[in-house]
Amino acid sequence: IFRYKDPKTGKVKQRKESLAKFKDLDAYSIKDARKAHDKRSTQVAEFRIMDVLPQAVMTFSELTAWYLELPSIKKLASYPRIKCCLTNFNAVFGNRIVGSIKPLDLENYQESREQQGAALATIDLEVVIAGGMVRKAWDNDMIDGHAVRAFKKVKNKLKIGANARTRTLTIPEYMALVEVASEHIKALVITGYNTGMRKGELLNLEWSHIDRKSSMIRLPAELTKEKKPKLPLCWKETIQIV
Incomplete structure (x- = not known):
């Protein structure tokens, strides 16, 4: 058991881990348990503890699998559209660690999708839906705030009113x-x-x-x-x- 400061809330949290997660350590040894505790304490002191928490290794594909199974998401009429947008997003970022995403990565994604012929509204929707998934995970303490900040800094490709209808069916x-x-x-x-x-x-x-x-x-x-x-x-x- 070790304690660390949550970078999102600033509150001190407690985490319990099994010795089985540590290589070359005996799960039934008090001596090895102390070694594991000392290692985590050092990581906390050096602000490296986030590197060993689950959110440090979660990919967008793994996050998507969790998100699409949420009852609140599955019941939405727009569920097929959400799934389609995340499929397109994961074609590029599926194997990417969620916390490693940068605003520039998302901007490059927007440019790439535009070059592929995707409509600006579609590109914006894909980024917005992926960002909503990230915020949902952040709200539930599954990831840290780095990815959330990346999505917040990205601007929409489509300007307000640019896709307004110019005529109606006669x-x-x-x-x-x-x-x-x-x-x-x-x-x-x-x-x-x-x-x-x-x-x-x-x-x-x-x-x-x-x-x-x-x-x-x-x-x-x-x-x-x-x-x-x-x-x-x-x-x-x-x-x-x-």
Whole structure:
């Protein structure tokens, strides 16, 4: 058992370790136990104790495996998107120690992804999701604050408002699209155009969201981007399609 100062909180913490983790030491020897304790005490005194804690060797791939199994993450409607973004991120940083990441590494990642043809919004989302995972781990004392600071210093590639829509689908375009669409796609096009519902809201629509008595669609908070219940405007044609 040894004590060390947590660099994140400044508080003194206590950690228990087995002698089995030390090479050439007898797990049942008091003498070897004292040797192990002296070694840790020296590392604490020289501020090298963080080098032997779990967070010092955790890779982004290992952290991702933990993060994607969290119930609070798995239940999100955006879970497939989160998983995809982390897969792209780990294609570069998967074997990298989390605590070793630097702002320059992330900036180089952004430039590399842009050269590959990825949209700026996609690049920003990948970095934001990876950063959210890192902050979650930090909040749960799994890593130190070095990686958190790296993500905080990186700026988005996409400027605010740069991806704003410049036009809307015209009625003739809408009618032409409906005319050539297959039946199941036609239903999605009509419902989406007339309600303004997003793709995720349309594809995850369930019978429990349909209020037949009031002829309304009631979207629950977990289905919407704003995380608030929504009542899309429903025209007669939309209700007939639904």
